[in-house]
Amino acid sequence: MTSIFKKLQVKPDGDIATVDFLRNRDLIPMGPPRRLWGYQAFFSYWTLVDCCIVIWAAAASLLSIGLNVKETIGIVIIGNCIVATLSCLNSAPGYYYHIGFTVSQRILFGIRGSYFGIAMRTILSIVWYASQAWLGGLCLGLIFSCFSKKYLYMENTFPESVHMSTRDFISFLIFHLISIPILCIKPEKITHFLKFAAAATFFGMLGTFIWAINKGGLGPLVSAPSNFETTADHAWAWIYGITSWVGSISAGITNSSDFTRFSKTRWVSIAPTTISLLVMGTIIPVFGILSGSATTAIYGEAIWQPNKIAEKWLLEDYSATSRAGAFFAGVSFLCSQLALNLVGNGIAGGMDMAGLFPHYINVRRGALVTALVSWVIQPWLFYNTSSTFVVVMASFSIFMAPIIGILVSEFWIIRRKHLKLSDLYSMKPSGNYWYWKGINVKSYVIFFIVSTPALPGLIHGANPNIKISKGLHNYYNGNCIFGFFIAVLLNLVISYIFPAKGIHETDDADYFDTFTKEECEELGIIPYSEIDHDADVDVDVDVDIVSEIVSPYKESEKV
Template sequence: MTVSFEKFLEKLQVPHSGKPLSVLRNPDLEPIPHANRVWGFWSFFAYWGLPNFSAAAISIGSALLSLGLNVKQSIGAIVVSNIVIALYTAMNSNPGFKYHIGYTLDQRMLFGIYGSSVGIIFRIGLSVVLYGYLSWMGGLCLNLVFSSWSKNYMNMKNTFPESVPMTTRDCVAFLIFQLIQMPLSFIHPRKINRAGVMFSFMTLFSIIGLLAYFVSKNGGPGPIYYQGVELTSSQRSWMWMLAMTIWYSGISPVMANQSDYSRYASNKVGMHSGIALGILFAGTFAPVAGMFCASASQGLYGEPLWLPTDMVLKFLEDGYTAKARCAAFFIGISFTGAQIVVNMTQNGYACGMDLAGIFPKYINIVRGTLFVQLISWVVQPWTFFNTSSAFLNSMTSFGIFTTPIMAINVVDYYVVRKTRIAVSDLFTMDPNGAFWFYHGFNLRAIFALTVGVALGLPGLVFSINTKLPVNAGMNNFFNGYTFFSVIVSGVLYYILTLIFPYKQRLGAVDTKDYFNAFSLEECEALGMEPYTPALEGEYIELEIGNVSSRKANAEGDVEQGKSEGSKSELEIREEIKE
């Protein structure tokens, strides 16, 4: 490699303000310092309330009712599913809260220093797809704002041919929505919490307004509410299971990378109570309100309106009055803001964090977020809403990939490691490190993940290609993978750890706070030496003897008259950083 090319690569490195930078480490990957952990009850309520208050969540009833369930049974499935989601989320929050590490380092803990790419790539793929999906939905919400300003915009002539599955108006709003999001890449994820709290209350009031308007104008909940059920007892049970999976699946990627945001928590009680309220209240109220609005709109217009964007455009078309325009503007701003915060926190920033884990020297959160913003249009999100694309049938598949990861994470953290982690081992490729496993890969976890994912794939194929003969057992596993994948992957992983027990530093914790991440109280509880400036450049190699062995070799070289022997310990450490 030429000197000029080395200098070019050095210029491409992420800004790191003198902090260590290596193939495993950059400032965005390090544990969050105590002073930066500022998320409390309302931040976590907003983080979980916003996706449940979003336009997509309100319309989930259309999918549940299409299974043959009625409104009451759909509500029951949502309530039970929310309880499961809250429990899964709480358990996945604690590694991030206690050790202040994100999803990326979680994956090193589970799958190994190199094997972590498996879980990270899963999450990157989902982030790109969902970022495009939510951006298109955000454009539809932004349409309400523009339509409240101009009737000509609302009635804009479509210049696209019929073969193109979108209108000119929707395309314009989508492009503008994408441009609005881009500057937010330069805002640190922890600082977007206040906007999240504001928009969570704005969308809550908007949903209450829509519910009151449609039910009041119709004089009751409408015909859908009174529909019966024609399923047999067995069919109803499996449809309940599938309904829970559909609701769970859309939120499962957020649950899997919960550590990305639980590491910002200022206190455990506030975090868990905010999560519980955001999931149990918002996650129940919004979809229930959506079903009542759709039922009332069917009574009013002869067809159900599931998306709040369709509801608002409908009453604008009925009467383009000052009152209607004012309501459309407020509702449009509320849902547009909600889509921005949800998309950035759960897909944009999340993808930036994941890419930083794969290319730490050259990608940080800002660069990774810009990447997903630029590439998300490739998934053509307009087809998700306007065509009968097979993707619509596979929306319930997201959890197939993330649920086994969550199950392995819970078993590994609570049962195998008993909540004890040596954080600095997550930044070393030394074979004696706790997370090196077999050449950097934890084959136990990878095998358990593969089995859990593989068992769900046949059901996914059946849902996409309805012409194939269905295997009842595989199809039922897919319908209920919310529970079955947890059991399969979690139990299998634990059995493998019993058969092939870990030998490297199991249960070890750091004796020093190398990252200035822990408060004095936390250091005392963990038996850890508090951070001092003298520890700034120190790596785990100092703990496990790697630097010591390097130094001993260097001293031996001095005796032999080699130039290496003139190197100081500081120089040796600098070599390791590189």
């Protein structure tokens, strides 16, 4: 049995000669050879986050709470401004020190305590992978239906209790199969696929929108008024709308440093992230709202998902023209689901699992495990039943908001952008991130103070028969905003009263070969190439760190 586990262990390579409890190749700071993401890559990544079926349909939920179209668009714009700001701030450990979400949790919760935040993100990755894979399967079903009318009208051989059709199951299975080779692509080398998928998806959605407006005009929903009894209810609807919009992307905000660690230069991610979120993040929901309104005029019912609009073309008229239009639309939507699931959920889940089990899981293995375990989630229940599980998972922002707040305040205000990388990979109690027995009690206290008052609202959302006070309900509705700012304030106050040690310390040398010589000069540290491995100390470095970090770092290089 021992030999089996030994064979399953992640093998060292040229980047790292030792895999241990805290590191493997995908957890160490990202060196220049692997930092291949530029402007186009980041713009494409965030465009894919926005150009997807979920975001197209998401604005419809804001109309359902009584807001009108103009107010919904206003909420989307405000929400995207918040998302862009938080993404740029929260991803700083990635573009400053080239570490991802997994390692940055050690700053927040301690070397041992970090598993808490990592585990939550892992669960989110698995659930959203399942959800996006189901939508991807529907896109595949649309494509197959363009070639076969029998596939479009395939007889359902499953019992009603399964809550999915035979056709959808086959499509879902095939989507998983074609995802496997894509999940094996290294994160730093997927930029070309992201660019292609982003362009294909945008033009597919643009074409669907143009068709809907040309056929049905703006539709009746555009002129519908908002519907609230009191001004207070109207105001809280705005807060809930902004919170739900930010919350829907909170998982992506939380682990944004997983991708900024691949930045070619420090600031290369800021402009494309901001532009994409503000422009594409507004255009696509507007497409969804207006297309839904137009389909009301065309078919007598609002169709909120773009793939369902294309499927309606086939159901209404199975002509060559309809099939061609549905095929190209289906291919573009499929590109979105494949790319988004790869980056936003597969790779993200792989990085999280690598942090939990670095001896046995790297990014590639973790991504494949994420895809495999996602079957357990049964995502067809999300869309074909009134599952309370969806409500619970959609409310996970109550846990993400305090984590984002703690990290932003810790990195930017308390530590003033100073990190000691070597201590993030050390089990020594003297390390800056060991705190109390490997756990940062302060962050845990803040997390539970902030998230606990929102739990009654989450329970009420899952079971409306359980009554809660209006105050708790309002806190839950605004949890993404309230949770972030309360976490920031509490972290600043507690850190002032009980300051952590070494908050402004950095390493004296680039022990991980993370930075270029120009970056080392800017940071005031000794470049990796000048570290004396044999400790003949002609440069001022920590000999213990040279032995612990540098010695097992690059097998092929003796410095």
